Amino acid sequence: xxxxxxxxxxxxxxxxxxxxxxxxxxxxxxxxxxxxxxxxxxxxxxxxxxxxxxxxxxxxxxxxxxxxxxxxxxxxxxxxxxxxxxxxxxxxxxxxxxxxxxxxxxxxxxxxxxxxxxxxxxxxxxxxxxxxxxxxxxxxxxxxxxxxxxxxxxxxxxxxxxxxxxxxxxxxxxxxxxxxxxxxxxxxxxxxxxxxxxxxxxxxxxxxxxxxxxxxxxxxxxxxxxxxxxxxxxxxxxxxxxxxxxxxxxxxxxxxxxxxxxxxxxxxxxxxxxxxxxxxxxxxxxxxxxxxxxxxxxxxxxxxxxxxxxxxxxxxxxxxxxx
Amino acid sequence: xxxxxxxxxxxxxxxxxxxxxxxxxxxxxxxxxxxxxxxxxxxxxxxxxxxxxxxxxxxxxxxxxxxxxxxxxxxxxxxxxxxxxxxxxxxxxxxxxxxxxxxxxxxxxxxxxxxxxxxxxxxxxxxxxxxxxxxxxxxxxxxxxxxxxxxxxxxxxxxxxxxxxxxxxxxxxxxxxxxxxxxxxxxxxxxxxxxxxxxxxxxxxxxxxxxxxxxxxxxxxxxxxxxxxxxxxxxxxxxxxxxxxxxxxxxxxxxxxxxxxxxxxxxxxxxxxxxxxxxxxxxxxxxxxxxxxxxxxxxxxxxxxxxxxxxxxxxxxxxxxxxxxxxxxxxxxxxxxxxx
Numbered sequence: 001x002x003x004x005x006x007x008x009x010x011x012x013x014x015x016x017x018x019x020x021x022x023x024x025x026x027x028x029x030x031x032x033x034x035x036x037x038x039x040x041x042x043x044x045x046x047x048x049x050x051x052x053x054x055x056x057x058x059x060x061x062x063x064x065x066x067x068x069x070x071x072x073x074x075x076x077x078x079x080x081x082x083x084x085x086x087x088x089x090x091x092x093x094x095x096x097x098x099x100x101x102x103x104x105x106x107x108x109x110x111x112x113x114x115x116x117x118x119x120x121x122x123x124x125x126x127x128x129x130x131x132x133x134x135x136x137x138x139x140x141x142x143x144x145x146x147x148x149x150x151x152x153x154x155x156x157x158x159x160x161x162x163x164x165x166x167x168x169x170x171x172x173x174x175x176x177x178x179x180x181x182x183x184x185x186x187x188x189x190x191x192x193x194x195x196x197x198x199x200x201x202x203x204x205x206x207x208x209x210x211x212x213x214x215x216x217x218x219x220x221x222x223x224x225x226x227x228x229x230x231x232x233x234x235x236x237x238x239x240x241x242x243x244x245x246x247x248x249x250x251x252x253x254x255x256x257x258x259x260x261x262x263x264x265x266x267x268x269x270x271x272x273x274x275x276x277x278x279x280x281x282x283x284x285x286x287x288x289x290x291x292x293x294x295x296x297x298x299x300x301x302x303x304x305x306x307x308x309x310x311x312x313x314x315x316x317x318x319x320x321x322x323x
Numbered sequence: 324x325x326x327x328x329x330x331x332x333x334x335x336x337x338x339x340x341x342x343x344x345x346x347x348x349x350x351x352x353x354x355x356x357x358x359x360x361x362x363x364x365x366x367x368x369x370x371x372x373x374x375x376x377x378x379x380x381x382x383x384x385x386x387x388x389x390x391x392x393x394x395x396x397x398x399x400x401x402x403x404x405x406x407x408x409x410x411x412x413x414x415x416x417x418x419x420x421x422x423x424x425x426x427x428x429x430x431x432x433x434x435x436x437x438x439x440x441x442x443x444x445x446x447x448x449x450x451x452x453x454x455x456x457x458x459x460x461x462x463x464x465x466x467x468x469x470x471x472x473x474x475x476x477x478x479x480x481x482x483x484x485x486x487x488x489x490x491x492x493x494x495x496x497x498x499x500x501x502x503x504x505x506x507x508x509x510x511x512x513x514x515x516x517x518x519x520x521x522x523x524x525x526x527x528x529x530x531x532x533x534x535x536x537x538x539x540x541x542x543x544x545x546x547x548x549x550x551x552x553x554x555x556x557x558x559x560x561x562x563x564x565x566x567x568x569x570x571x572x573x574x575x576x577x578x579x580x581x582x583x584x585x586x587x588x589x590x591x592x593x594x595x596x597x598x599x600x601x602x603x604x605x606x607x608x609x610x611x612x613x614x615x616x617x618x619x620x621x622x623x624x625x626x627x628x629x630x631x632x633x634x635x636x637x638x639x640x641x642x643x644x645x646x647x648x649x650x651x652x653x654x655x656x657x658x659x660x661x662x663x
């Protein structure tokens with residue numbers, strides 16, 4: 001964690017950048033807010049990088065990089081995949097950005113601490129075993145249990161694109177992130193249908209998943225456009241509601257980097273990332289291994305054609321049996 | 324004052340359920356507390372507050388208002404209102420009980436919203452004192468006492484017992500039909516109340532300074548530049564509005580299916596880009612105006628129209644659930660300081 005705030009201050013002091021996109025100190029130790037700092041004094045006062053800097057800042061660059069001047073951004077490995085994917089989609093102006101890659105051991109979540117039985121949180125000390133301070137005394141919590149869901153199945157420690165690094169460059173890691181998808185594939189269609197109906201029945205259609213998603217960057221979403229005929233503030237029936245998430249997963253397929261923000265922000269704890277991971281797993285199996293945002297040059301398989309592409313019959317024959 | 328051992332809560336819930344539907348906080352599959360229709364085998368959640376507020380009981384997210392059928396040259400109206408039936412909602416915290424009064428001032432003012440009124444009349448509210456408040460609670464800033472919540476019945480849960488105090492006729496009549504409740508000494512809960520009141524003294528925002536807000540503050544606050552910085556990273560999602568116990572805005576839309584039409588209402592959010600969009604366009608073109616609307620409504624406009632009452636109850640849900648951790652406490656502190 002060391003050196004991140006110092007870097008922000010230095011970049012502003014030297015005039016290398018005009019603004020810094022980072023995280024702002026909250027009212028508690030865990031409620032950091034993404035924020036833009038325009039002066040060294042402002043950053044000195046409020047900039048904070050901690051165990052709770054989980055939010056992916058990449059999507060803010062869509063608007064921030066179009067403003068005057070240069071902006072610095074701090075990117076964890078997973079965030080850097082979104083950063084690259086947004087460049088590939090021509091959504092951000094790279095020349096206006098100074099990207100600082102920050103190595104990361106996983107970010108924590110206050111909700112996870114509460115789930116681990118910590119009430120009235122007052123502080124935390126880092127370590128393999130976290131010491132969580134509460135009004136009712138200190139509690140030891142394994143860090144693994146306090147991590148954000150997305151960090152528990154981290155896919156890579158590699159920072160894909162950056163101008164400067166804090167900490168060492170890392171590598172892709174095998175994280176068993178498709179295990180849960182495989183479990184779902186192994187279910188009967190009826191079981192799988194029941195699983196998703198149950199999970200998606202909790203949706204309150206707050207759109208947090210869509211709004212946070214770096215792959216959801218349409219200027220006007222079809223679901224927000226009263227003229228589209230698909231605007232849908234309410235549920236015609238519960239099945240139609242479920243389709244919102246399935247359609248969104250289709251729309252981001254082969255562009256989704258599996259950054260995990262959708263599940264992080266869901267107030268109802270719906271494991272939305274599993275829908276996206278199913279697509280990623282299928283794409284890997286049908287078109288060969290592909291990771292969105294891992295490089296600047298490759299074409300997403302669903303936006304490209306090659307003679308080796310599998311015939312539809314192969315896809316249909318996989319049926320619901322799981323592979 | 325009545326009492327029942329905690330071990331017999333199941334019998335109590337079963338007895339209430341015999342005569343009417345009973346909703347109470349139960350943990351869902353993710354471990355989050357949700358108001359759920361009680362069935363045999365369900366346990367009261369040990370969580371402090373439900374993720375969605377108790378307003379859902381009176382103001383559901385989606386509700387059919389009426390239907391139309393076109394036949395020949397006639398338009399026939401179809402009644403789609405749910406039949407009125409009495410129900411009980413148990414385990415409502417002090418903040419949520421107070422929110423009902425705030426919603427009442429909107430929905431029960433002339434012209435009375437009969438859909439809402441019907442549910443309010445049919446409901447018996449059983450509140451539950453907050454034995455273990457959280458650091459995100461700040462109900463005391465709005466004069467709410469979590470040791471003595473309002474409601475038709477007030478309950479206190481201690482290690483061994485549930486204490487039960489009927490406050491209204493509705494509460495008395497429910498109590499009369501529950502013979503398993505034994506008489507208790509009212510002094511029994513005094514210790515519990517004192518403990519709660521001592522704990523809430525330590526709430527970090529329990530004494531939040533609201534002096535910059537309230538009636539007549541529109542001009543002083545509306546044009547502050549801080550709205551822009553506060554709203555800068557807002558995602559424009561509806562999480563805060565949908566989990567909020569006092570947010571009450573809705574939209575009315577129609578499903579059309581050839582000769583039949585269903586008119587319904589659904590929660591709307593001032594955070595959304597098409598909120599109150601009119602033929603002339605969107606009155607709040609950017610997220611800054613939408614964000615300002617939400618907090619000005621709670622802290623200035625609503626008090627303007629309701630004798631200074633704020634439409635926030637300090638439940639702390641937005642402190643926990645906002646994806647970017649922006650919330651009403653940060654707004655009150657920042658705007659409050661700027662206004663001085």
